[in-house]
Amino acid sequence: MNSKPTPRPGIYKADSIIDVADSLGITNLSEEVANALASDVEYRLHQVIEEASRFTRHSRRTIMTTSDVDQAFKTLNIEPVYGHSAHTPLSFRRVQPPAGPPIYVLEDEEVDFETVLKEDPIPVPRSVRYTAHWLAIEGIQPLIPENPPPEVPAIADQPANSALVTPPPTQNGSTSSAPADSTARQVARPPSRLVSSLVPSAEERKKTAALTSLRADAGLAPVLPYITRWVGEGVVNTLRREGLEGDEMDLDRRSLDIYLDVLSALLENERLFVEPYLHQFLPPILSILLTSTLFIPQPLAPTPSDPSPSHLRTHSSSVLARLLLQHSATYPSLASRVTKTLLAALVEPGRMLGTREGALRGLISVGREAVKRGLLQASGGKIVSDDMDRAREMGMDTRGVEQALMVHPATDGVPLHPLNDMDDEDRAAADALSSGLGNTLASTIGQDATWAKSLARVISDVSLPS
Numbered sequence: 001m002n003s004k005p006t007p008r009p010g011i012y013k014a015d016s017i018i019d020v021a022d023s024l025g026i027t028n029l030s031e032e033v034a035n036a037l038a039s040d041v042e043y044r045l046h047q048v049i050e051e052a053s054r055f056t057r058h059s060r061r062t063i064m065t066t067s068d069v070d071q072a073f074k075t076l077n078i079e080p081v082y083g084h085s086a087h088t089p090l091s092f093r094r095v096q097p098p099a100g101p102p103i104y105v106l107e108d109e110e111v112d113f114e115t116v117l118k119e120d121p122i123p124v125p126r127s128v129r130y131t132a133h134w135l136a137i138e139g140i141q142p143l144i145p146e147n148p149p150p151e152v153p154a155i156a157d158q159p160a161n162s163a164l165v166t167p168p169p170t171q172n173g174s175t176s177s178a179p180a181d182s183t184a185r186q187v188a189r190p191p192s193r194l195v196s197s198l199v200p201s202a203e204e205r206k207k208t209a210a211l212t213s214l215r216a217d218a219g220l221a222p223v224l225p226y227i228t229r230w231v232g233e234g235v236v237n238t239l240r241r242e243g244l245e246g247d248e249m250d251l252d253r254r255s256l257d258i259y260l261d262v263l264s265a266l267l268e269n270e271r272l273f274v275e276p277y278l279h280q281f282l283p284p285i286l287s288i289l290l291t292s293t294l295f296i297p298q299p300l301a302p303t304p305s306d307p308s309p310s311h312l313r314t315h316s317s318s319v320l321a322r323l324l325l326q327h328s329a330t331y332p333s334l335a336s337r338v339t340k341t342l343l344a345a346l347v348e349p350g351r352m353l354g355t356r357e358g359a360l361r362g363l364i365s366v367g368r369e370a371v372k373r374g375l376l377q378a379s380g381g382k383i384v385s386d387d388m389d390r391a392r393e394m395g396m397d398t399r400g401v402e403q404a405l406m407v408h409p410a411t412d413g414v415p416l417h418p419l420n421d422m423d424d425e426d427r428a429a430a431d432a433l434s435s436g437l438g439n440t441l442a443s444t445i446g447q448d449a450t451w452a453k454s455l456a457r458v459i460s461d462v463s464l465p466s
Contacts, residue, residue: 012042015100048072191223195230198262200254207258211265218271227266228280231259235284239291256288257307260315267322278327282338285323289316289362290345292352310400313358321365339363339370346380353387353401360384360404376436376459385438402444419446429456 014034021029049064051072056064066081073080093107133146141147196202197210214220220227238252238259263281266274274281307315320338328335345351346359359380363370375381388398419426429452433442436459446452 010039010042012038012045014038017041048076048078051075194227198258200258211261214262214265215268216271217269220269221272224266224272224274225277225280227262228277231262232280232284235259235287239287253307253309253312256312257315259284260288260312260319264319264322267319267326275327275330278323278331278334281323285316285320286338286341286362289313289320289358290342290355291358292355308400309354310357310403313354313361313400313404316358317361317365320362324366335366335370339366339373342366342370343374343378343380346374347378347383353391353396353398356380356384356387357401357404360401364404372458381437381441385440385442388440416448417450419449419452425453429453432456432459435459 014031014037017034017037018029021027021034048069049072052064052068055068055071056062059068070080091107092104095103095105097103131146133144134142135147136142141150143150194210194213197206214227235256238255263285266272267281324335324338342359342362345355346363359374363374375384384401388401391398419430421427421430426449429449430442430446433445433452433456437445437455445455
């Protein structure tokens with residue numbers, strides 16, 4: 001006989017499959033399909049229980065928990081059962097159907113609709129949003145809600161009635177806050193060792209070490225604003241001193257030279273972010289460059305320890321050139337603002353010859369177009385030439401202005417040929433120089449015919465004001 005063997009009944013009965021199908025509205029489920037589904041469900045249960053028992057053994061427990069079953073579901077890539085964690089006690093209720101074995105079901109809590117309607121609705125969570133904010137500015141974290149609050153150190157061994165304890169009053173009756181004030185004063189000024197090394201009376205070795213630190217030390221970022229303010233205040237206080245003579249004047253000029261060295265060193269330091277402080281760099285540079293009191297009528301013998309006014313203006317113009325070269329791309333209006341200030345110092349009436357010398361050196365630092373605009377378009381050349389004539393009549397020294405105007409270096413080993421009055425081309429070049437720059441400058445430039453002719457062509461291309 002070839003009859004099929006009767007399938008062996010499993011633990012999970014086919015009747016349970018039929019009951020579930022009836023609850024879902026499926027009434028025509030055959031017995032063979034129910035037996036097949038019951039066998040598959042039993043296999044899946046064995047698989048989950050076996051996997052969960054591994055987690056029980058690895059946890060060194062003898063009782064299987066719901067967390068073991070959840071881990072088994074995750075291992076088998078099955079969605080876990082939510083709401084039945086180990087922290088939620090389950091309450092089962094026994095139900096006896098009219099026919100068949102008893103059924104155990106979870107006892108649900110009865111909810112009154114009137115109570116639910118009276119309760120406040122659960123707010124809908126806000127959606128995820130993204131916004132930009134400053135995490136830190138110059139190493140300082142802004143106090144905004146997006147950033148974590150600053151850490152407040154805990155005060156150990158604080159008495160219970162510490163709120164009633166007040167610091168002892170001072171002689172004038174106010175409470176003392178000397179430690180806090182002392183700390184604030186120490187932070188609000190540059191390091192004392194650095195300042196003491198940057199004075200004219202300091203040793204050259206200490207001065208060199210301090211400037212080297214300013215050129216390469218990245219740890220100066222916290223005190224950079226205070227160093228900048230110290231330089232600005234030092235330049236202002238030095239230039240305000242009037243009636244100085246002899247050694248005191250020389251000492252002040254050496255101080256100004258050191259302040260320029262400090263600014264130059266800060267600009268050379270690639271580890272410092274100096275852009276926010278450029279507006280504090282320019283006033284001391286331009287003050288030294290354009291202050292007329294730096295000009296001394298009598299000739300001076302400049303030495304390394306006694307910088308002359310022309311040396312200070314040359315130094316300040318070189319610092320200005322470095323500043324513009326490094327930061328003009330970041331701030332396009334920087335060069336135009338500086339040029340406007342220098343042009344006003346060059347052409348305004350009543351300016352001293354030392355101020356005009358500084359303006360010339362500053363325009364040279366800005367660039368070729370600034371020099372052309374100042375000397376030719378604004379007629380600065382004529383103004384400087386007339387001032388030089390009056391200064392010579394008064395016996396004043398004009399070598400600083402002459403050096404500032406000699407922007408065309410002489411070629412070593414090649415003799416200079418002056419303009420020839422008998423040559424029509426040379427005579428036309430001399431006339432163009434005289435009309436554009438004045439007789440004094442024209443005679444000085446005319447000592448080099450090649451340079452004079454090239455400048456004459458530039459003057460002819462520039463429309464001079466009538």
